[in-house]
Amino acid sequence: MMLVERDKVKPKSNTFIKQTWMIKVSKKSSRLKIILKYLKLYCNQSSINSLKYLVDFQRPWFERIMWVIIHCIIISVLVSMVYTSYQEFESQPLVTSMDANDIKTTKIFFPGIAICSINRISLQSAKKLATDISNAKITNRSVDEILNLIMQLSNLYVSMMAIDNNNDVELDKLLTTYYNGSYDVTQIMKTLTPQCSTMLLKCMLHGIDRNCSELFEFRKTQDGYCCTFNYVRESDDIPELNNMIKLTRDQERVETLGIGNGLSILMDPLLDDNFYSILPFRGWKVTVFNPTDYPDMTSGGVTEVFAIPQYETYLNVKATLFSSSQTIINLPRNKRNCLFSDETVFSNITMYTYSDCVVDCKINDIQKFCGCRPFIYPRRGKKDYSWHICNITDFQCLTKYKSKRLTIFPHEDDNSIFYEEKNALHCLHCYPACNDTNYDVLSWRSHMDLGTFELNLFPNYKITNEGVLHVYFSQYGTIRLYQDVSSYWYNLLSDIGGLCGVFIGFSFITIVELLYFFVLLFCDLFCKKSVLQKDDRKTEIPPDQTQTTGELYWNELLPRSWHSAKYCNFSIKKARY
Secondary structure: OHHHHHHHHHHHHHHHHHHHHHHHHHHHHHHHHHHHHHHHHHHHHOOOHHHHHHOOOOOOHHHHHHHHHHHHHHHHHHHHHHHHHHHHHHHOOEEEEEOOOOEEHHHOEOOEEEEEEOEEEEHHHHHHHHHHHHHOOOOOOOHHHHHHHHHHHHHHOOOOOOOOOOOHHHHHHHHHHHOOOOOOHHHHHHHHOOOHHHHEEEEEEOOEEEOHHHHEEEEEEOOEEEEEEOOOOOOOEEOOOOOOOOOOOOOOEOOOOOHHHOEEEEEOOOHHHEEEEOOOOOOEEEEEEOOOOOOOHHHOOOEEEEEOOOEEEEEEEEEEEEEEOHHHHHOOHHHHOOEOOOOOOOOOOOOOOHHHHHHHHHHHHHHHHHOOEOOOOOEEOHHHHHOOEOOHHHHHHHHHOOHHHHOEEEOOOOOOOOOOOOOOEEEOOOOOEOOEEEEEEEEEEEEOOOOOOEOOOOOOOEOOOOEEEEEEEOOOEEEEEEEEEOOOHHHHHHHHHHHHHHHHOOOHHHHHHHHHHHHHHHHHHHOOOOHHHHHHHHHOOOHHHOOOOOOOOHHHHOOHHHHHOOHHHOOHHHHHO
16 A cells, blocks of 8 residues: 555656756746846947947858957957066066166265274283183183183184184183183173274374274174274164164265275284284275174175285275165065065064174074074174073084075075075075165275385374275265166056957946946846836837728818818819819
């Protein structure tokens, strides 16, 4: 009995499924008809004239196929050209141009100058420290033996000279005992370095004699403590960072041109005070750098020149200004390839410069592998002060990773061939500054005869072993490079609009038409409101106005007066007339 009932129900179920399927198919077909109807309407009414040929069924089929092929080709070429235009807009968002009018040299700032004695440890200062340690009665070593141990401190410099490090542990124990448990490497190295007051004899700025102590400060550089001029960054050691960036002094400007109107220094080589030299000759290393940058050679933008005794060294400086429009700040960093000074990368950088970023990257790398911070770098903020300063026991670790920090790859992308370079330092967050000044130097020397040579800028001074340095500007104009957005969004829109207009006559009116017909299509599909049917009913002419159902007789066309007259009264002649 159950089998019979199942057989009876099954055909009913199949019928229901078929009916449901037919309803769905009919709905889809009706929707398709509606879409085709509006598509045909759009092609007929569109401002793109050629579309009407696609739906004109009075034309031969091969002609309509030809128009379809033509439209496909034109649209394909159009899409390709629009894509190419957009790719150029994305790949080359910036353009750098040279200012048509040179900037007056007198409006730019004088560069920062660092004068470092190649002798990094003063013999007199080293002897004084050795004598003080000997007098403290903490060791049985003689003054000369202690002096040999102090020589190991030279390992803390980036040197080309090979120094024996067998006595590092003994020196560390000796200094730890002398300073009662811990010692400040920074202060010790600052004391041992030749002082500016003894090395710089006479100074002249803008043709006026100046006190060298007023122009130069004893500050940290890549070579340790040096005599710096016009280095305007905040102090090297700041326990706590302030919100306001305070420069140590106002930047010196270039007032006039020529050797006599620049910076001139008479320097004493202190030949009798030599204890340890970083290079195998006597003299000075002169570094020319941006006044707001930490002078570091590996970050670029730094020029080094060597000055030697008994010679006048001339540094003819030429500046190149690089500035950027503020509008490029909206672009990603990897697109503009630069950072503005108020953009921060590391928390301990008070104002962004490319040099500071690279230096901070190197410091973090040293801290990671050696657990210390070299004394030559500034300390700004609590984080920097919390790190251990590298001492003599860290020398082997510093030497091990020394070559890695000499090669730096900033902000490279994943596709760079140097991305996998192991023996190099990758500073991915470091970009050049968007507003920067680069100083190029042309240098030469002239020999000074001992005892007979008289200086024009320093009269009545007889030369023995001294050296003279001149830093000046000689060129009136300064090149200025300006970086700006290569094209704005409306330029791209204009290019694309021009292409669309040339190829298919596309315009904003076409977009409005598309939106309008999409709204009509949406209303017809989902709201069941057909605007087209309403319009058709309004414009349809009723059939009773176009067709005649009654018969027409000729006598009905005669005047009414003829119908009232008696036809018998008309004579034949009158009728003929």
